Amino acid sequence: MSLSLRSAFLALLAAPLLALAAPPEAATEHVQARLVSSQAAVAPGQRFTVALEQNIKAHWHTYWLNPGDSGQATSIDWAGAEAGPIQWPTPSIQAIGPIVNYGYEGRPALLVELTVPADARPGSRFQPTAEVRWLVCKDVCIPEQVSLGLDLPVAAQAQSGADAAQIEEWRRAIPQPAPFAVQLKAAPQGMRLSGPTAGVTKAYFFADTWGAVAHSAPQPLRAEGGGWALDLPAGDEPLAAGKPLSGVIALTTAAGEQAWTVSAAMPEGAGKGPGPADLAAPAADAATPAPASDIGLLPALALALLGGLILNLMPCVFPVLSIKALALVREGNHKAEGLAYTAGVLASFLVLAAVLIALRAGGQQVGWGFQFHSPVFVLVVAYLLFLVGLNLSGLFEIGGSFTGIGSGLAARQGLAGSFFTGVLAAVVATPCTAPFMGAALAFALSQPAVVLLAVFLALGLGLALPFLVLAFWPAAQRWLPRPGAWMDRFKQFLAFPMYAAVVWLLWVLAQQAGPDGVALALAGLVLMAFGLWWRHASGASAVGTVAALAGVVLALGMSAWIKPADAAPGTSASAHEAYSAERVAELRGQNKPVFVNLTAAWCISCLVNERVALSRPEVGEAFAKAGVVYLKGDWTREDPKITAVLKAHGRSGVPLYLYYAPGAAEARVLPQILTPGLLVEAVSSAPRSSP
């Protein structure tokens, strides 16, 4: 800057004509602006680049081509030269409350190609001027304007200037046309833009015009066919079929952020209104996608390794590990055991990763912890931890005959025992994984299979690492305390974290399977304890062992009766049927009036409406008098069919109240705040049905 300032000054002093030229730089209250030329001297007819650099006061911003929800793009009106369009650097997002803008902070440089008139005479001067207007905003907005100009000698031979390198540097911030193709298709919330770049951890699409994309809406990222896909919620003027969407896509991969200009057309036949095809098709798509995580591959691997290490300290894992570590204290060095243990951990994580990949390939939206959505799985893990706890408490010692479950195998001598300790550690670690590994797992789940496997292996390796170190590095074993009588007491103490983990799992089960499920689970625990006590009391006789096994088998068998609790929130006493599109069509076919209430347990205004309006006796009377059939749809859990109905009526959420008068072509959409009077009026103003 100081260099070009000095050269500008020198030029000012040297050139006699300069009194007429506009200055190359000017400052307003919030922005210092200057024109920078790539050329020291220009040739007639030459096309060259100039930059408008804005040095914006801290915390203020100017705007991109599409300023977003508010604001205004910087404009330059040129005189004295033919000028191309402004080449904009990749903008950043400026969010103020619910309003999202696209623009620049700091020192953006906008590039423009100027063409020197072909008839310019060498020896004369090229003096284009620019009226530059911008809106600069912080919490308030100020429109500002400056007049800038360049003054360059025209020579037969063009001469590059001192700022040419700076301009090339600025040019690198200008997104170039993407070297890959992108696809656009209709999606439940608007559009889905997809491309082939692999390993994308963060992506954002800046639409270059207003209307097609809602600026303020999040753009969920997902992996799709080895590349990325970005859901773009439609804006106020959704893209019509056949119309192109263009803008800048900013993609973050392990290599950093890269932005490209892209353009893709909405396929014909993907009309903007939600037609019947729209309503039926996107069942799988409508599931809420996992939020994209914004970390790279290497950080994800490092996090996974660290997360695995931390898992060793989790209440569910630590006791399992301790069994093995205590064995080491007793028996000394076992490299092979360390390896077998590691193999067990890694094999378990590989299986988990493979299941995830298979589910994903099957089109399911899976998140981490998917296995815990099954109450049976939760129950079996609870039983397993309970058994481990009883073992630690000393209710039973594991002999050769007692095999078949993880903890039994884990205590077996030799390599198989070590392998299964690893498996057990991995299995009991899974519930603890989610909170610590959220970022890395969310990243992995949005990635191609290879990356997902790598992250899971890193996680497993982290989990296995301490034991591996102990096994391979005898010096580390010296840090372990000497064996002694304390070991038994310590072991007994470790039973309690296991019992605590069982309590937690039963709490989870209570959410899933209700009080009946919890009662079944507790009865199973009693049965197992009883069987094992019998075995213990009978001195591990054959009969006792059979009783113990029978207890475990019976307990496991009872898990078959566990069934998920009903989702019904039970919020209204009014007589209603469950909503379905078919039932609506059927009733309308019979010319019956239909009232549809789409609600959810967590929707406060829905519940208020039910309390103050829908369940009032006068409303019930009016409904009965008019023969209205009341259908209720529950959106407490995501239901793509209801989502489609909401969308068809321009809503993104509940409540939605629809009234189909007999014979009416369309539903009347009632307000989101209901009153008894309004409901009575709605159903009474319609002609009476004639059954």
Next chain:
Amino acid sequence: MTLLRRCLLVALILPGLAQATANVDAPAPAFTAATADGKTVSLADYKGKTVVLEWTNHDCPYVRKHYGSGNMQSQQKAATAQGVVWLQVISSAPGQQGYVDGAGALKLNADRGAAPTATLLDPKGELGKLYGAQTTPHMYVIKADGMLVYKGGIDSIATTRVEDIAKAEPYVTEALAAVAADRKVEKAVTRPYGCSVKYAS
């Protein structure tokens, strides 16, 4: 875990509820708000009349463009003379640009010769967020039957220059003419332009 999922679901859906409730060709969201002269009005009070909502912030350069030139006042007078209800809405939060109390709002309108039917005070931004108002000005037209028929800019040229008003397509005037003639509003959704609404952040 299901609890966590449910919380997440709510967190994802609630912002969606707040948005996109004011859609053209759908019933305009009902509201009740305090006016600058100390009354309370509801959208339902104006059933049977065309209603214009004008989000405003007197210090915003884009608002000043239309009040400084007299454009907004003349649109207000022309509309109210036709029986249209014209409601200014001030959603600036206290301490933010454009925030005024009732007396301040009345004085501003007296000084500028503005003639809205009423000025709604929305310092909490509830009405603004209900309609998804993003800019000042941001304009909405509601038909006599309560349907929203226009939302967007006051006109087609997004600048702060007064000289652009004459060249611009006056979207709101056109929408009101279409409603009066019982025609469909041709440009029912346009880009709103102006300063951002100064909601509490």
